[in-house]
Every structure is written in C-alpha cells, then in structure tokens.
Amino acid sequence: xxxxxxxxFLNGRILKAYSxxxxxxxxxxxxxxxxxxxLEPVLxxxxxxxxxxxxxxxxxxxxxxxxxxxxxxxAGRRLLEATKSIDREFLQxxxxxxxxxxxxxxxxxxxxxxxxxxLLEAAxxxxxxxxxxxxxxAALQLTxxxxxxxxxxxxxxxLYALEAHALGGSVRVPGMLAPLRGRAVAHIFDVMSELALxxxxxxxxxxxxxxxxxxxxxxPAVS
Numbered sequence: 722x723x724x725x726x727x728x729x730f731l732n733g734r735i736l737k738a739y740s741x742x743x744x745x746x747x748x749x750x751x752x753x754x755x756x757x758x759x760l761e762p763v764l765x766x767x768x769x770x771x772x773x774x775x776x777x778x779x780x781x782x783x784x785x786x787x788x789x790x791x792x793x794x795x796a797g798r799r800l801l802e803a804t805k806s807i808d809r810e811f812l813q814x815x816x817x818x819x820x821x822x823x824x825x826x827x828x829x830x831x832x833x834x835x836x837x838x839x840l841l842e843a844a845x846x847x848x849x850x851x852x853x854x855x856x857x858x859a860a861l862q863l864t865x866x867x868x869x870x871x872x873x874x875x876x877x878x879x880l881y882a883l884e885a886h887a888l889g890g891s892v893r894v895p896g897m898l899a900p901l902r903g904r905a906v907a908h909i910f911d912v913m914s915e916l917a918l919x920x921x922x923x924x925x926x927x928x929x930x931x932x933x934x935x936x937x938x939x940x941p942a943v944s
Contacts, residue, residue, distance in 0.1 A: 724851050725783030728844060731857070732779065733772035739878055739913070739920055740768035746912050760889075760905060762818050767885060770811040774804045778837055782844035786852075792845060797837045801830065804837075828887040836880040843873055858928060867929040874921035882913035 722730070744761055748754075778800055785792040808824055815822050843865075850860035865873060889906035 723783070724848055724857075725780050725844075726776075727857060728783075728847060728851075729772075729776040729779040732775050732840075735874070735878075735920070735924060736768050736772050736775070736881065739881065739916065740764055742916050742920060743909070743913050746916065747909065760909070763815065763822070763889075764885075764909075766811055766814055767888065770807055771881060771884075773807050774833075775840060777803055777807075778840045779844045779848075782841050783848055786845060786848050792841050797834060797841060800837050800841070801834055804833065822888070825887065829884055832880055832883045832887060836877060836884070839873075839877055839880070843877075858931070861928045867925050870928060871921050871925035874924055875917055878917035878921060879914060882910055882917055885913065886910040 744764060747757055747761075781796055781800060782792060785796070805826075812822060812824065846864050847857075847860050850864045851857055854860045854863055861870065886906060886909070889909060
C-alpha cells in the first residue's frame with residue numbers, strides 16, 4: 722500500500738465512522754423510525770460511494786506530488802466528472818432498494834466541487850510532509866496543528882453532510898411514507914452536522930494526543 726492509498730484508507734475509516742455514528746444516533750433518538758429501514762441502506766451505500774470518490778482525489782494529489790508540481794487548476798473539474806461514473810454504479814446498486822434516487826447535479830455539484838478542492842489541497846500537503854517526516858501521524862501533526870486539523874476535518878465532514886442532504890432530497894420513498902421524507906432528511910442533516918463537530922474533534926485528538934485517545938477507546942488508522 723503506497724502513501725496515497727494509506728491516506729485514502731484512513732479517510733475511508735473516518736467516513737465509515739461518521740456514517741456509523743449517524744445511524745446509531747438515528748436509531749437511538751429518531752422520531753422518524755418508520756423511514757429508517759428505507760434510509761439506512763442509502764447511507765451505507767453512500768459512504769462507500771464517497772470513500773471511493775475521495776480516493777480518486779487523494780490519488781490525484783499523489784500523482785501531482787510525484788510529478789513535482791501542485792495539482793493543476795483544472796484537476797478539480799476533471800475529478801468532478803470522474804465521480805459521476807461512481808454515482809452511476811451507486812444508482813445501479815440502489816435499484817435493489819424499495820425507493821428511487823435521482824442525483825440532482827445542479828444542487829450537488831457546487832458542494833462536491835468545494836469538497837474536492839479542499840481535500841485535494843489537504844492531501845497534497847499531507848503527502849508532501851509524509852515524505853519528509855516518515856509517518857502519517859507526524860505529517861499530519863506538522864501540517865495541521867490540532868485546531869487547524871479539527872477545522873479542516875469539520876469542513877470536509879460538513880460538506881459530506883451537505884451533499885448527503887442534497888441527495889436525500891431526491892430520494893423517493895413508498896407512497897404512504899412520502900410525507901415524512903422532508904422531515905427525515907432535515908433530521909438526518911441536523912444529526913450529521915452535530916456529529917461532524919464531535920468526530921472532527923475526536924480524530925484531531927487521536928492525531929495530536931494518541932495516549933488520551935486510546936484511553937477514550939478511539940483507535941484511528943494513523944501511524
């Protein structure tokens with residue numbers, strides 16, 4: 722596994738933790754439990770989709786670093802187009818679910834573009850520091866002091882939540898449950914927004930204070 726793959730793996734673990742915490746919070750407190758069996762499979766498929774798209778971005782950052790240049794100005798646009806093939810696979814898999822999804826790119830593209838640009842820049846900085854420092858944890862610590870890392874992670878996770886919110890608005894559920902869809906999507910976004918703050922803080926703590934993180938039973942894939 723090369724450095725870009727390892728960083729993508731860590732990113733995927735963070736996104737999966739985000740999705741898992743979201744589902745757990747919804748199961749524990751959601752007033753819309755009738756819809757959860759329909760929406761939880763979408764969240765599970767969505768996190769896999771987003772991790773794959775982020776891996777494309779991180780690989781692009783690694784390729785730019787290997788060439789000795791920063792990512793090209795048009796790299797973000799090319800990546801945005803590349804993510805659409807992953808969307809198509811997502812929609813194909815979602816056909817087995819008792820609902821219908823239509824991706825509204827007019828709503829989603831600006832949020833996705835911002836997330837791509839943010840992750841591309843951050844990945845390029847971290848991968849460059851990794852070469853000099855010899856470990857991912859040291860590279861993260863050098864590149865992003867704890868408050869900055871927390872802000873970066875919160876921004877990326879919140880953009881994830883915004884895109885999930887836009888996607889949720891296009892989900893069509895069985896007829897009798899349709900009136901609840903808008904409330905469910907809004908509630909999920911509220912939960913994800915709150916969890917973005919706590920997860921960003923947990924990961925930043927794990928990077929900069931691993932001993933304390935272990936005491937809290939949080940085990941990041943950072944070494």
